[in-house]
Amino acid sequence: MHIKLKRSPGIYLAGFMGSGKSTVGLALANHLGWDFIDIDKNIEAHEGETIPSIFDTRGEAEFRRIESEAIRRQVRMIERGIPTVVALGGGAFVEPGNYELIENHGVTVWIDCSLEEVQRRLVGHEQERPNARDPVRFKLLYDARRAGYGRADFRVDGDCDPTATVSAILSLPLWK
Numbered sequence: 737m738h739i740k741l742k743r744s745p746g747i748y749l750a751g752f753m754g755s756g757k758s759t760v761g762l763a764l765a766n767h768l769g770w771d772f773i774d775i776d777k778n779i780e781a782h783e784g785e786t787i788p789s790i791f792d793t794r795g796e797a798e799f800r801r802i803e804s805e806a807i808r809r810q811v812r813m814i815e816r817g818i819p820t821v822v823a824l825g826g827g828a829f830v831e832p833g834n835y836e837l838i839e840n841h842g843v844t845v846w847i848d849c850s851l852e853e854v855q856r857r858l859v860g861h862e863q864e865r866p867n868a869r870d871p872v873r874f875k876l877l878y879d880a881r882r883a884g885y886g887r888a889d890f891r892v893d894g895d896c897d898p899t900a901t902v903s904a905i906l907s908l909p910l911w912k
Contacts, residue, residue, distance in 0.1 A: 745770070745819035746811070746842025747905075750829035750885050752878055754857040755849035755894040760901045761823035767902060770819040775828060779806050787825075800831050807834055811841045830884030843910050846885040847901060849894035851878050 747764070749757040758774045765772035776787055779802055783790060790799045803825055814820050822842075828834050829844070838844065849857075855874075885891075892904040 744814055744841040745817065746814035746838070747821045748829070748838050748842055748844045749821065749823050749847055750844055750888050751826070751847035751894060752849060752854055752881060752885070753826035754854040755826075755847040756857075756898055756901060757823040757826075757847055759898045760847060760894075760905070761821045763898055763902045764905055765821040767906070768819070768821070770821055771813075772821050772823075773810055774823045775803065775806050775810070776823075776825050778810070779803060779825075782806065800827070803828055804831065804834055804837070807837055811837055814841055827881070829888070830881045835884070835887060843890065844888040845905055845908070846888035846891045847894035848885070848891050851875065853895045854878065 747770075749761050749764075751757055758777075761774065762772050764770075779790070779799075780786055783802060785793075787799070790802065807822075807824070807828060810820065810822055814822075822838075824834075829838075829846075890905075890908050890910065892901055892908070894901055896904075
């Protein structure tokens with residue numbers, strides 16, 4: 737098993753919105769018998785408000801602060817030895833400070849999904865995703881975040897079905 741996982745049993749899934757982090761994360765956690773946390777769902781439960789509502793009423797800066805605190809809470813649980821798969825929000829991994837928060841508390845996996853596949857998956861759900869409402873900004877954001885996602889410990893293809901992505905993660909050298 738990868739030394740980072742031995743010290744701190746957390747797997748953090750990073751990637752652009754629509755890349756499958758939540759679906760893959762839940763399936764991976766079920767396969768491993770680990771806990772699963774979707775940071776966005778955790779924020780909504782903690783705040784009693786949807787992500788789009790937080791963006792609209794409090795702004796993105798406040799959402800990012802709330803998101804960092806949610807990640808910090810999860811890292812503390814993982815530090816206590818609770819094996820957990822964490823689906824990060826699309827911008828969480830590239831937000832200053834968050835990478836540093838998780839880099840030594842488990843393993844990071846980038847689910848790399850093409851822009852075309854992400855757009856296909858999000859058709860009809862753009863209003864639920866504040867950063868997907870403007871197609872031009874959406875593409876610029878996609879391009880801008882790729883370098884940040886590239887800092888992950890591992891990368892897997894996310895254009896395939898979730899079962900294949902889980903298999904790719906289970907095939908990574910982190911388990912040896």
